[in-house]
Amino acid sequence: MGKRIDMISFDGVVARNFSAIARTHEWIKHVSLFGARYLIFIFALGAMLWVWNRSQEQERFLRLFELGLSGCISWGTTLLISYSIGRLRPYQTFHFEPLFRPLIETPSFPSGHATIAFAIAGTIFFHDRLAGIICMGVALLVGCSRIGIGVHYPTDIFAGAVVGLVVAWGMHVLIG
Structure with a gap:
């Protein structure tokens, strides 16, 4: 139990500090906002x-289908996990104003942005290293930007990466 609490504490410290840095350094703030909102x-x-x-x-539509299905399935998986766990976002837990609030409030863990980004990256990786x-x-960068604006913890990004890569691998095995 002590190691779990230590990891949660570490996660919170990193999220708060990274977000504080992004709020106080103008160029990091702009990179984080761009990465979190548009990238x-x-x-x-x-x-x-x-x-x-x-x-x-002859393979174009199949590859695009693989890419799209990886993104959709990973996003759906993330929604199921996030609502099952119900983790609050860092700005909700630590009571600070994020640089940008999510348009749709969903639980924090895992990060949907990171999940989709890593599903895309994984799909590309399985075809061109x-x-x-x-x-x-x-x-x-997408994941770190989400930490920087104050809406995710590092473990949210890590879990999103795992979900996205596993789904991309599964789609590659089935379709690729």
Whole structure:
């Protein structure tokens, strides 16, 4: 039990401190806001364009289907987990104003943004290792940005990454 409490304490300390840094350093604030609000959409569109341009003509729709299904299934899985656990977001727990509030209030664990970003990155990775590694970096930036604006803990991002990558792997095995 003591190790669990230590991890929860560590998670809270990292989330609070990272968010405090983002609120006090203007460039980190702007990067965090961009990463948390817009990067997931740019990333998803870029991934779709990458799949379209890199796939053989007869495989394009199958690869896009794999990418879309990975994102949808991972997001649905995240919603089931998050409502089952019901973890409050850092700004709710520690009573501070986040840089940006989620448009739809859902529980914190796991991060839906991180889940979808890592599902996208995983899907790309299973078809092109180098591009996938670059995409993992983008997915990590999405996740860190969500911590920076004060809406997630590091373990929310980690769990989202696990869910997204596992679903992407499953879709690759079934479809890929």
